[in-house]
Amino acid sequence: PPGTQESPAETNQSPGETNHSPPEPHESLAETHESEPKLCGFLLKQGGPLKAWKLRWFTYEDKKNQLFYYRTPQDVMPLGRIELCSATFTYPLKAEKGTFHIKTPERTFVLKAVTQELMLYWLQQLQVKRWQHRQMTTCPDSPSNNNSSSTAGENTTAESHHFLPLLKSPLGLVERKTQAEGIMVTLCRVQELVWILHKALEASQLEKRTCAEFLAETGEQERLELLRHRERQAADLRGQLEEVKAEAEVLRKGLAQREAQLSELQDDIRMLTEKNKAKQEVRTAGGQVASRILWFLTASHPQDDIEAYKTQNKFLNSEIYQLTGLWRTSSEQEKSLMMKCAFLEASNCQVESQYLSVLRQLQETKSLDPDQREAVQKMVEDALKRELKSVVKLRMARDHDEYGFKIIPDYEVEDMKLLAKIQALEIRSHNLLHQESIECPLLDRWAQYLAGRSDDDLCASPELKGLLRVGVPQEYRQRVWSWMVRARTRTIREHHPQCYQQLCEKSRTSAHPASRQIELDLHRTLTTNQHFCSPSSPALQQLRRILLAFSWRNPAIGYCQGLNRLAAIALLILQSEEDAFWCLVAVVEAIMPQDYYTKSLVASQADQRVLKDFLAEKLPRLAAHFDSHSIDVSLVTFNWFLVVFVESLPSDILLPLWDAFLYEGTKVIFRYALALFKYKEDDILKIHDSVEIYQYLRFFTKTISDGRRLIAIAFGDMNPFPRRLLRNRRALHLDRLQGELRELEEQQKEFVTERAERKDKELDTVASEDDEEL
């Protein structure tokens, strides 16, 4: 048939339908009060164990985005429904014409429309409905969003047109099946009528015969009378007969017409099955694509198949396009929800931390009566029992950062659990709120700075200094650190390029006296970090080699507790054993003052006195507070300096500190130490018990939530910080300390001689013990 040569995509109507207008009576059924026609009609649905086709009436329900199916259009109770919101649509070319699939997460519905065009119409309408429904539910409340997404939706439908033009007014198609059924019904009715007329005719003929018999028997007058009467009757009947005949003729004509239509339809069907058969032949003809293409070229209707594939292809493209659109809106929605959630969680954390602060203050209020006090205590206990993690888990709930450090540190404070929890909540809320807004601009600045620079080009400049003070983004940290380390160790490395390897070799062949202490500390290094927590982790082997190599390299220091932490940080960031070794060398030998880690740690102790001087100058109120409670801050701050805050500060503050430290040196440690006190000055001033102050000082560094503010204090509020002043003070205190040290050494010498004397006695006692046991 010539109709099939036309591409279905280019025509809105079936070829056989072109000269018929859509049947009027069905229009009312297919149209609702709204301007848009209601999507409904008959479809065959495959079902049951036999996979039989059953005729069902399908209607689309807007509100729930569902397709209901019924036995007949008049039924009230649907047989079932298909959820469209997460359904995908497709149609196979292999199957009978008009077959299409609706796949929901639960099952696949196999449906069949009478023609391919009708099927495409259904599929397109379902796509449109699915999209519209999504737009409706995505942003029903915010009008601005609604606008943007609806334009996006229009775009999508517009783009879909690009794939496959939307079929319009195919109602005739939808109704074609019903029409055929209608024809059959009228045909039956016509035959019935013909039969009734036939009977009527027979009856009148019988009457006529009896009349004639009667006429022969009676008188002239009566006979005439009767005859006239009968004649009249006969004429009537004849008229009736004529009428009936005409009517029958009309019906017969109608019947013929219908029959012609029917045969046309049957032709159509035959044609379709033929085509189908042909296509099945294509499938079976050969498994190879090449042979199939050959067949296409020689087959009787290759154009048909190509067109069919094109149409299917276009449809599938539109399906993919729309699904992508749906996915995109979903992920955008998810992202905005995540942000909302982060914001809510943050404010939740804030509220909880405020609540806990109130509880803390209540706990300290003296005027409470015992009942109230008990109630407060109970509330505190409940609050502490609540896990921090009970808050809705978000962002795949990262516990560790890129370097394997815990994002929220553990607080092993006994008496200050409440405060520790308040701090943890504050850190969390701060992280949730500020992470992105800070990271992005910083990343841009660094990207700009590093763009087009090779690593050797990096040269000291005020610009670099400024950038380092705010911290290097994680992406560039390794590169920048390795540059800074190289700059600080260049001469040694150029003189001995194989230095590290030789030192490693040396530590393999001979044992350094420090190796015992190194072994002791190795497994106790950064135990909360993911990369160091397992005894079998390769990082530990690397750390051992670095520390042993260093102990051979620097005999004056050998190994000092704390160097393990410095090397571990270097290893984590630089990701290279040798670079980490050189980083340790750079820190200990180039950055730190001499004798920071040697025998009696004099330079470290001197720095503690320098810090006290600075504290008295920059934070006089706090220094006086410490004095009045006889707090010796160096008990706490000594660690900070010796290991450059490793394990005292959370990693997101520690690493920016190191960024600046590797570039500017020890001044950075002083700046940060003072900034930490400044940051929490008000809190410390509120504590009036020396034990509590110590307890607070022990963990407060891990409670800093706003790293940016700390940086601003360190490099802003603490200015001016002249290098010369630091140098002079160091020299002064070192001198004093060394004097004290000499005195101590003399005493120690005394002790050694005394002990030597005592040792004889010890030998005596051991000997006598043995005697006793014998």
Next chain:
Amino acid sequence: KMAIRELKVCLLGDTGVGKSSIVCRFVQDHFDHNISPTIGASFLTKTMPCGNELHKFLIWDTAGQERFHSLAPMYYRGSAAAVIVYDITKLDSFHTLKKWVKELKEHGPEDIVVAIAGNKNDLGDIREVPMKEAKEFAESIAAIFIETSARNAVNVEELFQKISKQIPPLENPEGDSNESFKLTRQPAPSTRRCC
């Protein structure tokens, strides 16, 4: 109402003998094989009842490596008690202990309570320091002596109870019983500053 007394206690001894482990066991009743080595010092508190008083121990745990010894005066200054720990499987650590006793005698607070703890007594089969010798030494200096195992929670609590008992009770119990009495002392002017 029980009076709270704050007692400053410092732990001294060679590196790796288990000072931090003892503190951890006492305060948190927890043992960690890979406890982070102490650098400088760390500080923990624990409150324990003793008679009709509450003793709040402020425990300063110090670093063991020899070069950190020069920091020790900061910690034992003002201490009510000092726990000197040695490892029963390391004879060296027992010698270090003697050094500490001497240093405390010379530079420590006058009436400081000294306790000697022979730790790791769960490792009896590789013992290097006989209990008898250690005990006699302790008696000779009138110190508390106990063998402990932080790992198996043996005698850790007892160690601190013994210390508690040695602390002289408050002379004036009806004084200001509401305020906590502090036994920590200001550094005597005669004691040498750090080093």
